[in-house]
Amino acid sequence: MAAASSLANQCCHLGQGQWSCVHCTLLFSFLKTFSATMTVVIGFEGSANKIGVGIIRDGEVLSNPRRTYITPPGQGFMPSDTARHHRAVILTVLKEALEQAGLKPADIDCVAYTKGPGMGAPLVTVALVARTVAQLWGKPLLGVNHCIGHIEMGRLITKANNPTVLYVSGGNTQVIAYSERRYRIFGETIDIAVGNCLDRFARVIKISNDPSPGYNIEQMAKKGSQYVELPYTVKGMDVSFSGILSYIEEAAHKMLSSDQCTAEDLCFSLQETVFSMLVEITERAMAHCGSQEVLIVGGVGCNLRLQEMMGVMCKERGAKLFATDERFCIDNGAMIAQAGWEMFKSGQVTELEDSWITQRYRTDEVEVTWRD
Amino acid sequence: MAASDGEKNHETGKLHFSLDVPFPSSREAVIALRSLSPDREPRKGGISKQLTVSGSTLSVRWSADEARILRVSVNSFLDHLSLVLETMEMFGPPVSQ
Numbered sequence: 001m002a003a004a005s006s007l008a009n010q011c012c013h014l015g016q017g018q019w020s021c022v023h024c025t026l027l028f029s030f031l032k033t034f035s036a037t038m039t040v041v042i043g044f045e046g047s048a049n050k051i052g053v054g055i056i057r058d059g060e061v062l063s064n065p066r067r068t069y070i071t072p073p074g075q076g077f078m079p080s081d082t083a084r085h086h087r088a089v090i091l092t093v094l095k096e097a098l099e100q101a102g103l104k105p106a107d108i109d110c111v112a113y114t115k116g117p118g119m120g121a122p123l124v125t126v127a128l129v130a131r132t133v134a135q136l137w138g139k140p141l142l143g144v145n146h147c148i149g150h151i152e153m154g155r156l157i158t159k160a161n162n163p164t165v166l167y168v169s170g171g172n173t174q175v176i177a178y179s180e181r182r183y184r185i186f187g188e189t190i191d192i193a194v195g196n197c198l199d200r201f202a203r204v205i206k207i208s209n210d211p212s213p214g215y216n217i218e219q220m221a222k223k224g225s226q227y228v229e230l231p232y233t234v235k236g237m238d239v240s241f242s243g244i245l246s247y248i249e250e251a252a253h254k255m256l257s258s259d260q261c262t263a264e265d266l267c268f269s270l271q272e273t274v275f276s277m278l279v280e281i282t283e284r285a286m287a288h289c290g291s292q293e294v295l296i297v298g299g300v301g302c303n304l305r306l307q308e309m310m311g312v313m314c315k316e317r318g319a320k321l322f323a324t325d326e327r328f329c330i331d332n333g334a335m336i337a338q339a340g341w342e343m344f345k346s347g348q349v350t351e352l353e354d355s356w357i358t359q360r361y362r363t364d365e366v367e368v369t370w371r372d
Numbered sequence: 373m374a375a376s377d378g379e380k381n382h383e384t385g386k387l388h389f390s391l392d393v394p395f396p397s398s399r400e401a402v403i404a405l406r407s408l409s410p411d412r413e414p415r416k417g418g419i420s421k422q423l424t425v426s427g428s429t430l431s432v433r434w435s436a437d438e439a440r441i442l443r444v445s446v447n448s449f450l451d452h453l454s455l456v457l458e459t460m461e462m463f464g465p466p467v468s469q
Contacts, residue, residue, distance in 0.1 A: 087455050091462050105463065121448075124411055128452055131407040132459040138467045356410040 041110045041344060042097065043337025044090075046126035047118025047146050048171060049077040051086045053097035054334025055108070056341050059156060063100035064327065064334040065093050073206040076199065083121035090129050097333065105137040110349070112340025115143030116361035118171065123357040131355055140349040142340045146331075147172060147363040151183060152342055153335035154297040158322035164291040166282045166310070167363075169298035169331075170195035170214075173239065173278070174363060175285045181368045186285040187237030194274050195300045197241035201270055204249050205256070205263050212330075217267045218303050224268025226261050232273055237284060239277045244270070275306045279313050286319060295322040302329040342370040387442050389434040393453065399466055401425045407456050408449070419445050 040057045052066035069085035071077050098105070113130035116123060127143075134141040151165050165176040165183070173189035192200075195214060202213030207220070231247055233240040248270060255261050261269075282294060294314055296307060307323045314321040328335065346369040395401040405425050413419050418437040423430065432449065436442035 083451075087451065090455075091458060095462070106467075120414060124452065125455065127411070128407055128455050129459050131410070132403060132456050133463050135403040135406060136460065136464050136466045138469065352406045353410060356412065 052333035056337040116358035149335035163293035163295035168300035
């Protein structure tokens with residue numbers, strides 16, 4: 001209504017508090033119709049240890065609450081325990097999302113949820129609630145590819161137009177570029193994700209998982225001073241992290257107990273090594289595509305050291321770096337709402353019988369119907 | 373909720389288990405059926421599950437090769453069912469069609 005009053009102030013009565021002239025009546029009815037055509041999508045995400053529900057109205061994040069299942073130091077998150085966590089909090093998070101957005105179920109146009117990829121049991125939990133509320137509220141359902149959610153959220157927040165995307169998280173490591181209706185994977189990990197390598201290293205030396213192992217490694221790395229040489233494994237456009245993890249798992253306790261280096265040195269060395277590899281394959285993809293934009297998405301993407309290293313490379317090439325903070329980098333509901341919004345606007349919906357979840361769902365399987 | 377035990381059918385050699393879940397109306401029973409049906413059993417073989425609605429009752433019938441596999445499937449189904457029921461309680465009743 002701010003727009004309405006500023007326009008109305010330039011109208012015949014110049015803001016005298018009369019709203020009954022023909023211009024204003026017309027203006028208000030126009031705005032009413034306009035707001036009725038705005039599209040509101042609610043998104044449910046829970047493919048790993050975060051559970052989030054977000055609401056997007058035409059590019060505006062109305063709410064995006066989230067909970068994280070945090071395990072004790074030295075432990076990872078197992079599918080059934082994670083699903084139990086999600087079951088216990090999902091309805092509270094959903095309620096919060098609606099309350100913070102100030103919306104009623106009737107205001108929502110479409111219910112989006114993560115179809116995959118991810119852990120089976122947590123994915124099912126989230127899909128069950130999405131299917132049930134979609135039916136209760138009489139709204140269409142939309143299954144979203146989690147990776148596409150990250151890309152579309154990154155594009156929305158940073159306004160990057162056609163970037164080379166580095167998608168780095170606990171479950172995925174991919175370099176992606178858009179071409180001909182697909183997000184095409186130019187390079188990826190051939191074994192474990194970079195975030196998985198960092199998380200598992202954190203478990204070996206018992207770094208806390210609160211708020212996340214990656215965040216704590218990043219803070220410790222700032223205090224590291226000695227670089228410990230680790231294997232550097234770039235294979236053309238692809239990367240490999242499992243060998244680095246085995247090496248550091250093997251070396252860590254020996255080096256730490258003999259005071260050859262500190263835990264901080266290991267954090268520093270591991271970050272420098274794996275991030276250099278990521279910057280290298282991103283630069284190669286940019287050169288290949290002639291791209292002048294890089295967008296970093298995924299949980300590891302909020303690491304400031306990675307952003308700094310990528311920034312140096314971009315500066316040398318005269319390219320622009322786009323990144324987001326932990327609210328949107330780390331798994332969240334709004335990213336599923338945003339990808340769902342794009343899909344819904346381009347005419348897609350998912351029938352209930354086709355709404356099964358899938359643990360494997362490659363980024364390039366999705367036909368991008370919402371971009372030229 | 374009524375359940376019959378996993379008694380072994382001597383002709384097929386398979387274990388059977390059935391469960392009836394009452395709902396306030398057939399509308400809600402159908403919503404639960406459609407929420408719970410899409411995902412296939414994670415295990416490839418050795419178990420099958422059939423969901424049907426009759427009136428306002430959702431019925432589930434399992435057929436399995438081993439008690440161990442049956443237990444896992446029934447357990448996870450009950451977890452899923454209670455989540456659907458809680459969702460209906462908090463965000464229902466369904467809007468009029």
